Amino acid sequence: MSGVPASAAGSPAPATARRPARLWNIANILTMLRLCLVPAFVLLMLHSGGDDPAWRSFAWAAFAIAMITDLFDGHLARSYNLVTDFGKIADPIADKAIMGAALICLSALQDLPWWVTGVILFREIGITLMRFWVIRHGVIPASRGGKLKTLFQGVGVGMYILPLTDWLATLRFWVMAVAVVLTVLTGLDYIRQAVVLRRAAPAGEPER
Template sequence: MTGVPASAAGGPARARTVNEPSGKGAASAVGSGAGRDAAAGRGPAAGRESGAVRESVAARESGVGREADAGGQGEHESGKSARREKLTAAAVNQASVWNIANLLTMLRLILVPGFVALMLADGGYDPAWRSLAWAAFAIAMITDLFDGHLARTYNLVTDFGKIADPIADKAIMGAALICLSWLGDLPWWVTGVILGRELAVTLIRFLVIRYGVIPASRGGKLKTLAQGIAVGMYVLALTGWLATARFWVMAVAVVLTVVTGLDYVRQAIVLRRQGIAERKAASEEAGA
């Protein structure tokens, strides 16, 4: 009787003993699966984090690529725009040679030989021819007043105008003075003083141009006006009190010519001294 209970009691015990390893095996299986998950990607959360990192890196790379493409396209467009601007500027510069200011300067140059021909026609003493010569001279002087104003006001300044305008001014004035002295209406010394002053001022401007530009003064403009009126009065065949009046107008023109010429010399000396002083100071600063 005692052995049966013992065996019966041992049966369940053995059954429990057999079942216990199975529970441990499940726990170890779960543990090993978690270990594999941890080894593979440190768990589901770690897998999601790594995926998010990869997506962020890919997004940044794609953004950088788009920015690079946009930058390259922008540089290409800016290059095309710069080329278009250069072509437009070149076209404007080429067309600007034929602007109204330069056309007036060309007209003044063309009038010079016509004026000389009219002035010397029929011996140079015919009042009718002299009147026509005066008309040509007046047109030339009027265009001289307008072409510079138009060029500065409407931004029509060109290299051609800078060279041709002073040449046209001196050409028409010089032609009139020489013709008048040739005909005996005006003393040669007056012609020499006026033309000598104009040539001297032009030479002085070229000598000091590396230091700066001497601007036209009010006295210089008055000189030009006085010369134009005086020479115009001498071109016409005037008599009586008008012939006397033109003498005094020419005297005023000669005085203004000399005074303004001396003022240009003074300005040139001052400008040269200032330029030399500035260069010396700049060289001392560079050496220090």
């Protein structure tokens, strides 16, 4: 033995293990804020029968804040090692909750056809369950089409929440139409990816 420390002799120093993220971090706080905005949004949306432009504007503000926090919490969690088991479960629930609440309120107020709400919610819930179904075989990453779908859904639903003039009301129809098409197409693509993952799994792999 030379007596020279391993680090001084040119051997690489052992990597410092990352400490697990705390439950109470900024990413999880934003997720919880989004969850808390769901009942507030519903109350604002349905206030005065859902016909008051001022209350609809407040509801839109709550919806917009929820959509903005959705953009930041995941990015913060990945960038600063703030990923927690709570966040993995709560984040998709918060996403579906605010969008589902908005769609159901709009259909209940007869501003949006129920079939549109049904198609979007069926796709969102179905794909979320499917991700959990194949998670032991691999992760289905969010595609560009999926991100574009989320953008059009958010913009389209936001435009339906606001009381708009005639030409903007026509525009929001086409925005929502694109959102529905992207919802169906990306849903089919995720199903294809799930089937590929299942087929690629080893034949003798035990089921859980």
